[in-house]
Amino acid sequence: MAQQITPPDELWWLTFNQFLIGALVLGTFVSIVFAYFAIRYWEKKVKPNEAEVVLGPGRVAPGTSKIGWTRYTLVVTGIIVTLLILATFPRTDYVEASPPETDLVIWVTAFQFGWEFEYPNGKKVVNTLVLPTDTVVEFKVVSRDVFHAFGIPEIKGAKIDAIPGILNSLWVKTPSEPGELNVVCYELCGVGHSLMVGKIKVVPPDEFQAFLQST
Numbered sequence: 001m002a003q004q005i006t007p008p009d010e011l012w013w014l015t016f017n018q019f020l021i022g023a024l025v026l027g028t029f030v031s032i033v034f035a036y037f038a039i040r041y042w043e044k045k046v047k048p049n050e051a052e053v054v055l056g057p058g059r060v061a062p063g064t065s066k067i068g069w070t071r072y073t074l075v076v077t078g079i080i081v082t083l084l085i086l087a088t089f090p091r092t093d094y095v096e097a098s099p100p101e102t103d104l105v106i107w108v109t110a111f112q113f114g115w116e117f118e119y120p121n122g123k124k125v126v127n128t129l130v131l132p133t134d135t136v137v138e139f140k141v142v143s144r145d146v147f148h149a150f151g152i153p154e155i156k157g158a159k160i161d162a163i164p165g166i167l168n169s170l171w172v173k174t175p176s177e178p179g180e181l182n183v184v185c186y187e188l189c190g191v192g193h194s195l196m197v198g199k200i201k202v203v204p205p206d207e208f209q210a211f212l213q214s215t
């Protein structure tokens, strides 16, 4: 059950950190340039013959306008934005598609106010889901009544709308250590919305098999 699959939340953090580093590098560079020019062109005493040139925002002194740098900044911006798009889109596709390999498919039906989970063998549980460790799980999410949103706060990016008549799917890799995760509703769905809390018990695979076979 332990494939070499990058789970969506790992990819999410990787992307977040890459963007953070990029933003820090770029931000530092821009701040240094900004400070340099602020000091370099600090206001000096105006000579009498320059006093008539009144400059407002967005205006440059006559004879100093140059298109050159504008062109370069446009090209650099274009390259950066293109790289960001190329880096992000394939990952979005990967996360939103079905997992490369699925160990377990769980049907999730949201209702006012709780969660019904169904295992491949037909076993149904309400609000407390048991899953094995280190397993790729695909959730097929629907709703029985109004709009809800299925989410696991401990797993970054694990959140998907639960809409009547629409099938949405979401996949995660369960933690490698046994433990407990929360299930919450991320969409205000009525008076019991805040009580729409479930649990995911992550247990060792043999314990999971025993649970699955029990009635």
Ligand SMILES: [Cu+2]
Pocket (backbone or CB within 6 Å): 110, 111, 147, 148, 149, 185, 186, 187, 188, 189, 193, 196
């Ligand atoms: Cu809800």
